[in-house]
Amino acid sequence: MSKDKILADLKSAVETWNVKLAQDSTKEALAQKIDPKEIIELGLGKGMETIGERFDRAEIYLPQVVAASKTMEAAIKILEPVLTGGSGSLRGTVVMGTVEGDIHEIGKNVCCAMLRGAGFKVVDLGPDASAQAFLDAAEESSAKVLGGSALMTTTLESQRELVEAVKEAGGPYKCIFGGAPCSRQWCDEIGADGYSATGAEIIDLVKSLAG
Ligand code: B12
Known part of the structure; x- marks a missing residue:
């Protein structure tokens, strides 16, 4: 075929x-x-x-x-x-989740699978993950990058909250975001560290931040 x-x-x-x-x-x-x-x-x-x-x-x-x-x-x-047949946790750990209030997780799951395939260890918080859940998981797993997916205009605000929570906690974490209503412009506005439009691009983005 x-x-x-x-x-x-x-x-x-x-x-x-x-x-x-x-x-x-x-x-x-x-x-x-x-x-x-x-x-x-x-x-x-x-x-x-x-x-x-x-x-x-x-x-x-x-x-x-x-x-x-x-x-x-x-x-x-x-x-x-x-x-996920890649090299395990050689490249470091990424915490991924769909942000608070949002239950869409197909795109996030695609990103998790791509990252695992590229050799990252991924802690997947699932959907509706609070900023605190991201911070707790990051501390527990010594992750450097936190990736939050939002599929609704209403839950873009939860991405901003995550950036603010990270700043407040003073952690060494980089926040990256994606999802259909999310954009590079939005990520710049909220002070995020990175944006990617697709699950294919997320690999280079995370490599540049976690390296
Ligand atoms: C599938 C779907 C659902 C499914 C979700 C199933 C699941 N397990 O995920 C179900 C039916 C459950 C659902 C429910 C709802 N949905 Co819905 N849904 C969709 C739909 C049709 C497709 C989303 C999708 O899976 N796309 C495919 C994936 C592969 O693409 P993606 O998510 O964009 O991900 C890619 C990139 O964005 C990027 N990416 C994604 N995440 C991340 C994260 C990071 C860190 C990075 C770097 C990149 C990245 O990489 C991915 C792979 O390339 C969209 C329509 C649309 N056009 O998006 C509506 C849509 C998102 N839903 C919508 C709505 C309103 C709802 C409901 C509120 C409906 C209701 N009345 O109850 C509820 C949500 C309740 C809640 N609290 O969350 C609206 C949102 C409107 C808005 N702008 O706010 C949309 C846009 C439909 C519409 N036009 O009205 N939905």
Whole structure:
């Protein structure tokens, strides 16, 4: 099967919340040695983009979005062992979480998998993580970088709170942020240390800060 056809199937699997097609196509992509980054960014992620657009246009509703995200998660589960086959904690530790008040975690999970694949140890706080939870985990794991994901305009404020909590605690930590409504401009405004638009770019960003 051609690479384009596999990527198209991955996209369509998420768009039609077809878990079996997502799993089969992910396995096929791995068998064909397609880079897991491409599987996520050019296949599954493209399907999730369509889902977001259709949700925006009220063509589909929350249950379909949930079904699509479950489909994407099922495929990422298959990719995780491949992505995390790297060199463990050689490069240092990153604490990742979705910020307080926000339960979206697919993008954050993609970032965690990418970082693990690049050899970082990742402490994943899951969704709805408070600034205090980030600080506690950072202290416990001697992490240098804290990564907070926000998918809603309302929860961007929690990113600012995390920057402020880190400053107040006087810790040696660097804060990086991402998520659809987040931007470089926003990160500059709140005094964050870094921004990346995708899970692929997060690796170089963290390398530059944790190195
Ligand atoms: C899937 C989804 C859900 C799923 C989430 C499932 C899950 N387990 O995560 C469910 C159905 C649960 C959900 C719920 C809700 N959702 Co929703 N959801 C989405 C949707 C369609 C896609 C998000 C997604 O997963 N994208 C795919 C991933 C791969 O992309 P990503 O998250 O952007 O991540 C990439 C980059 O941003 C970056 N990145 C991400 N995090 C980080 C972190 C760091 C540190 C870095 C460097 C980079 C980085 O790398 C990632 C990989 O490349 C978006 C629409 C959209 N266009 O974004 C709406 C959307 C985010 N949801 C929205 C809303 C309103 C809600 C609800 C409030 C709905 C409701 N009425 O209940 C609730 C949230 C409740 C809460 N308290 O959080 C709105 C937010 C509006 C706004 N601007 O504030 C959106 C934009 C839809 C819309 N247009 O209305 N949602």
